[in-house]
Amino acid sequence: MESNADWGSRGGLPQAFLTPGISSFSEFLKGFAPEYLPSGRPLPGGLGSASAAGDIAPHGTTIVSIAFPGGVLLAGDRRATMGNFIAQRDIEKVFPADEFSAVGIAGSAGLAVEVVRLFQLELEHYEKIEGVTLSTDGKANRLATMIRGNLAMAMQGLAVVPLFAGYDEETGQGRIFSYDVTGGMYEEHDFYSVGSGSMFARGALKKLFRPDFTAEDAAVAAVQALYDAADDDSATGGPDLFRKIFPVVAVVTEDGYRRLPDEELSTLVESIMDARRVVPDGPRSPLR
C-alpha cells in the first residue's frame, strides 16, 4: 500500500501534525498513515478457513483476572502454540497499559502484541496531549473500539481477545473488562478468564475466590487457576520449574502497576507445586 507518511524524508512537520483536534493516536494514524493500523491492512480475498490461521500464526491462550479490595490482578501463562506445536515457552501476554491498568491478550499473538502496543500508545498520547489521564471506563472503551476494527481479521481466524484490568482512581477499586471479537465490552465482577483454557481456570476461580482476598491471596488463586487450565488444556503451559519460567502475574493498586518479580513467584509457585504433589487436583472447597 502506498504510504502518505512522508514525514521521514522531509524532516519538517507535515500539515497533519499541525492540524488541531485529535487526542487519539489511532484516529490520527487512520488519517495520516492507515497502513500502520492492524485494521488498515488489506485482507486476502474470501473468507479463509478459520482454523487455518491458527496453524500459521502463534496463539496465546489463558489469561485470568481477579479483583480484590483496593486493586486487581492479571495473570497469564507463557505458552504460545501453532496448531499442535509449541511455538514459544516464555511468551508474554500480560502488559501494563499505563500506570493504573493492565491488559492481557488471548488469540493471535502477532496481532495481539500490535494491538497492545497501539493501546499503550493511545493512552500515553491522550495523557500527553490533554494533560490528564483517561477514566478507567474511557480506557476500556478505547480498547473496545480497537478490537472492533479487527473484526474482518477475526473472521479469518486471527482473533484478538483482550482482558482489561484497571485500578479506578475515582472509586479506589479494581475493575475487570472482557471483550468479544466483535468489540463487545462487558464489565466483569470478582474474577474472569479468557482464552482456550479459560473454562478450566474459571471453574477453579469459582471455587477459590473470596471477596476479602489480599493481593497475595489473589496471586495464589491465579496461579492455581492457571495450573488447572494447563492441566486440562494442551494450549496452556504450566509453570516450568526446570527452566524457571513462571506465569506473568501483575497487580494494579493505588501504587500503580507492579509485575511480581521471579523471586517472589518462584516461592509461590513451588509451594503450590509441593501441595499438588500430595493433592494433584489442588485445594478442595467445602461441599456445603
Next chain:
Amino acid sequence: MTTPFYVSPEQIMKDRAEYARKGISRGRSVAVIFYDKGIVFVGENPSRALHKISEIYDRLAFAAAGRYNEYEQLRIAGVRHADMRGYVYDRRDVTGRALANTYAQALGTMFSEGAGKPYEVELAVAEVGEAAADDQGYRITFDGQVTDIRGFQVLGGAADAVTQVLESSYEENAALETVLNAAVDALGRDGTEPRTLAPNQLEVAVLERTRTQARKFRRISENALARLLGVAGDSAGEGEGDSEDGAKNGGGDAGQTGTTNPPAAKSVPADDGDVLGAVDDILGEDGTPEES
C-alpha cells in the same frame, strides 16, 4: 497610476523578525537548567492547566515562551512526531536532536516562506541521558535557528536580564534545590525591580534520570515546590507571600499602587497575560533591530 510597491527582501525579513521578537518579548521567561540528576524547567505561569512546559516522550520535554496557541500547536505536533517515530521504529529511536531539527525546519519554513505572519515563539527541547554528560538541550528560535544548550538557557521576553543573573549563580552538577532557588531568583529579576515569585506563580517540571519508569518527566506540585524552595507550604501561605511581596515592592515604587506586583505590572500584568496573549505593554526590546 501608482508605481508598484517594492520592499527589499532584507527589509521583509527584518520586519518579520522584529514582529516575532516583539510578540515573544511580551511573554514571561522560562529557564531550562541542567542539574546533577537531570534537567529542570522553571517558568513563571500562574495557570494550573495551560502549560508552558510539557512531556514529549520518555526522555524528552518541551518548554516554550511566546504565543500560547502557536507553541501549543507545535507541542502537539511534537508529541505526534515522537509517538509516530516510537511506534514505527522503537522507543529508543526517538531523540531530542531529531525533534529539534524538525522544529527548526518547521519554524524556519514558517518564517521565511509562510504567507502569513511568522510564529511568535521560542522553544526548547531537552533530552535527559543515562549520565549527566549525555544530557542534551536545544533552543529553537522563531526563525528556525537552533543552538545547543550548555548548562542553562532562558527563553522569552526578559531572557537577557534573567540570563545575566543566572550566569553569576550557575554551577555545574548542582542539586535541584540550589538550581531551583537560583532560577526563581533570576526569573524575578526580569524588570527594573526584583520580585519574589511564590510557588503558585511558577510552573516547574523535571526530566529526572533516576526515575525507574521509562518516562522521566515529572511535574513538581505547588507543595513540593514550596518545600524545595524552603518557603511556607500550603496555598494560604502562598497568598500571604504574594501580598507581602506586593507590599514590599510597593514601598520601593510609590508611584505604582493597586496591583499585587507593581514593578512587574509595568511590563506584564499580574494576571496571566502571556498565556492569554492579551498583553499590550512590551518589555525591553532586547536585540530588536532599529527601524530604518
